[in-house]
Amino acid sequence: MKFKPLLLRSADIYQFFQRIFKQAFHAPSEWREVLKQCFAVGNRSFFLVTFTAFLAGVVFTRQSRPSLSSFGAESWLPSLVSQAVIRSLGPLITGLICAGKLGSNIGAELASMKVTEQIDAMEVSGSRPFSFLVVSRVTATTLMLPLLVVYADCVALLGSFITVNFINNTGFKLYFNTVASHITYLDIFSSLIKATFFGFAIGFISSYAGYNSDNGTTGVGKAANTAVVISMLFIFIIDLVMLQFINLFR
Amino acid sequence: MEEDETKQRVKLGAFVIGGMLLFVIAAIFIGSASNFFSRTFVVSGIFKNVEGLKEGDKVWLSGVQIGTVKTVRIVTVGEVVVSLSLKEKQNDFIRKNATASIGSDGLIGNKIVVIQPGNSPEVIQDGDTINAVSPADTQQLINIAKEVGENTRSITLDLKTISSKINKGQGIIGELLNEGAFSKELRLTVHNLKATGENTARASAELSGLVHDMKHGTGLLPTLISDTSFKSVFAQTLVNIKKVSKNAEVMSRSLESITAKMNNRDNAVGVLLADTVFAHKLQNTMKNTESASHKLDENMEALKHNFLTRGYFRKKAKQEKKEKEKLEREKNK
Amino acid sequence: MDTSADYLKKSSTAKMGNRPIVASLRHVKKSFGAMEVLRDISLDLHQNENLVILGRSGTGKSVLIKCMVGLIRADTGEINVLGCDVRSLTPDQLDELRLQIGFSFQGSALYDSMTVRQNLEFPLKRNKAIFKKKELEDLVINALKDVGLENTSDKMPSELSGGMKKRIGIARTLILKPKIMLYDEPTAGLDPITATEINELILSVREKYNTSSIIITHDISCARQTSDRIIALVNGLNKEESTFDELKQTKDPDLAPFFSY
Known part of the structure; x- marks a missing residue:
């Protein structure tokens, strides 16, 4: 009998999922709110993504240099870094940062609206809070994550370039020519698709946690916590699953 | 009614969880079966030494990846069975007498299996054994390379001394190329030869006129000449002389053209002076x-x-x- | 023994004469897990009437009115509001019905990321698709005037006092011109003077908008000031129904403590 709550919960999650898709494509569009949320998503995570991606580029470059130079393949550094950044590091870092930043934000925001009956207030005035609050946020994170990933890739590569330039005096053109020649369109597209899934997962999980939070102030904390932890967990799961599928085309 | 709904939701939940599990398992399974989208067939080969070839390594035909290594298994010491999973599309290109060898790809040296397609009329089938060419031992290869290197070095050394000699104008070729004393002598000789040849020709023409006069007989000599035995001997001599003079002329002419060429084309000034097109x-x-x-x-x-x-x-x-x-x-x- | 419904029917017709009924509940039950919150509730709301539902905290008063607007689904029973069977409506029909019902929340539930003006404009934009600036402005100012706060329109909810928030919350529902008003604890957490102001506002709203109202409260002075009729809720049942003055004389051990302060 212990399975029952789990099954009920997963049914609930599935219905939430279904509702998002139904309203995203059938209900009157919320482009105004989506735009606002897109801006919020970008605005909230821009600095963090910049900072972490840059540092990741620097650190990764510095750490992989010794092992490459031990067999005289230092010139492979740009291609190694670019593949690592674009295939894995960029999406993963952006995903995790956004899961932390946006997940807690969305989770807490919706949960506190739920607790203070603001969502109910929208509901009883017939204002369709689900599409206004949830669909717009999920759409925004789904659309914005790929953009943020592209940005993070660029920043990480820049960080890597600055490191390489500092140590080896490699020129800008040479570095990015090497990078460009070792990246395939498959790498880029798969990373963007992955980012789209990351974005959807973050938006979906956080909204679900917030929208269905318990009443009371502890509910807000719990929702924010659930949003972040589960989003991060799912980012790794999606990363693994996507890897398997992408390998089919490679 | 409430109970019914709960039951329905429980069922939905079970369905969702089941679906998710199936999806994840499928994803993991799919990733390991790498030739998922194309039908494959398996051939195997027996190698003495696979040099670190492992499962999942690539199989190349004319530099195109056509499959992967499925298993690597030691049967006895010195016998390693490698089975290759190949794309069915490439089936037609690989014949019964195809051979497989182990090579390496790239700088780091990932091992690959390279297939030579062979030329027998029969196409290879699923489950067939492919002839394996075991790779030469690496040390052996290095030894051969060393020997080749040594030889190359001594050859280049010899070449170096020869070319330096030529440069310095030593030896016949050197002198010829550097316009030394020898070439001047040669030119002089040729000139003399030419003059000689011309003289000879004139002499022989005069001689032939004289002979004509003698033949048709006025004066003392004809009597002498009408002696038949002497006459034939004399004619023979004349013919010989004519031949010699002609040969000398031909020879002198060709020598002249050679020296002219040597003079004109060998250096830049020559080209400039001689070549009107360039000017x-x-x-x-x-x-x-x-x-x-x-x-x-x-x-x-x-x-x-x-x-x-x-x-x-x-x-x-x-x-x-x-x-x-x-x-x-x-x-x- | 008289069931509550029979009793209700008798008394309703007796007290309210022949005013039309705008909302009626019959045998409504709702339980959360093992806890039965509403056991068997039946009531009628008449046109232009202020009905107070009095009860202690945790007796399911809020649940009752949330069932009426479909925020909470009742387990069994009939809920009829403005001629619609709430429990069998599609989401779209439910939204349609909700436009005619004003709901004032206990915590006033203002959207705290928006200014007062945006709070009031929100239902207009989302439901009536009114986007003209002039029209919006007129409606907002009118609604704010009706609650006596016309110069707060550019403030954020966090800058307002509790009483002001309540008023803005009421203004936000009034802007849609509702036929029925549901007040959830309108005076909870307010000082007696502010509470009295809110009670007066409730009465003036009835005058101006000609609404029928259900007022949920545990505040006896609120009940006294606003009620035409009171239903006392005890243990998930509607126990007593009468006017305030009649109820004051009750000997019922569950209700007497309300009046004994």
Whole structure:
């Protein structure tokens, strides 16, 4: 009998999922709110993504240099870094940062609206809070994550370039020519698709946690916590699953 | 009614969880079966040494990846069975007598299996055994490379001494190339030979006229000549002389052309002097340069009238004028 | 023994005469897990009437009115509001019905990321698709005037006092011109003077908008000031129904403590 709550919960999650898709494509569009949320998503995570991606580029470059130079393949550094950044590091870092930043934000925001009956207030005035609050946020994170990933890739590569330039005096053109020649369109597209899934997962999980939070102030904390932890967990799961599928085309 | 709904939701939940599990398992399974989208067939080969080949490594045919290594298994010492999973599409290209060998790809040296397609009329089938060519031992290869390297070195050394000798004008070739004393002598000889040849020809012509006179007999000699035995001997001699002189002429002519060539084409000045085409080209170039500078002048003139740059030139002209006036004033003082 | 419904029917017709009924509940039950919150509730709301539902905290008063607007689904029973069977409506029909019902929340539930003006404009934009600036402005100012706060329109909810928030919350529902008003604890957490102001506002709203109202409260002075009729809720049942003055004389051990302060 212990399975029952789990099954009920997963049914609930599935219905939430279904509702998002139904309203995203059938209900009157919320482009105004989506735009606002897109801006919020970008605005909230821009600095963090910049900072972490840059540092990741620097650190990764510095750490992989010794092992490459031990067999005289230092010139492979740009291609190694670019593949690592674009295939894995960029999406993963952006995903995790956004899961932390946006997940807690969305989770807490919706949960506190739920607790203070603001969502109910929208509901009883017939204002369709689900599409206004949830669909717009999920759409925004789904659309914005790929953009943020592209940005993070660029920043990480820049960080890597600055490191390489500092140590080896490699020129800008040479570095990015090497990078460009070792990246395939498959790498880029798969990373963007992955980012789209990351974005959807973050938006979906956080909204679900917030929208269905318990009443009371502890509910807000719990929702924010659930949003972040589960989003991060799912980012790794999606990363693994996507890897398997992408390998089919490679 | 409430109970029914709960039951339905429980069922939905079970369905969702089941679906998710299935999806994840499928994803993990799919990733390991790498030739998922194309039908494959398996052939195997027996190697003595696979040099670190492992499952999942690539199989190449003419540099195109056509499959992966499925398993690597030691049967007995010195016998390793490697089974290859190949794309069915490439089936037609691989014949019964195809061979597989182990190579490496790239700098780091990932091992690959390279297939030579073979030429027998029969196509290889699923489950067939492919002839395996075990790779030469790496140390052996290195030894061979070393030997080749040694040989190359001694050859280049020899070449070096030879070329330096030639450069310094030692030996016949050197002298020839460097216009040494020998080549001057050679030219002189040829010249002399030519003169000799010419003299000989003239002499022989005179001789033949004399002989004619003698034949048709006026004077004392004809009697002498009408002696048949002497006559035939004499004619023979004449023919011989004629032949010699002709040969000398031919030889001198060809020698002359050789020396002329050597003179003219061997150095740049020679080319310049002898090659009229080149001279013509040079002349053309000079002409072009002249016309180009003329055009540049025109462009500058046009630029002066352009509204964008007019100001600049006007200013410049004014400045020049001022300077001129200044100079004149100074002169006047 | 008289069931509550029979009792209700008798008394309703007796007290309210022949005013039309705008909302009626019959045998409504709702339980959360093992806890039965509403056991068997039946009531009628008449046109232009202020009905107070009095009860202690945790007796399911809020649940009752949330069932009426479909925020909470009742387990069994009939809920009829403005001629619609709430429990069998599609989401779209439910939204349609909700436009005619004003709901004032206990915590006033203002959207705290928006200014007062945006709070009031929100239902207009989302439901009536009114986007003209002039029209919006007129409606907002009118609604704010009706609650006596016309110069707060550019403030954020966090800058307002509790009483002001309540008023803005009421203004936000009034802007849609509702036929029925549901007040959830309108005076909870307010000082007696502010509470009295809110009670007066409730009465003036009835005058101006000609609404029928259900007022949920545990505040006896609120009940006294606003009620035409009171239903006392005890243990998930509607126990007593009468006017305030009648109820004051009750000897019922569950209700007497309300009046004994």
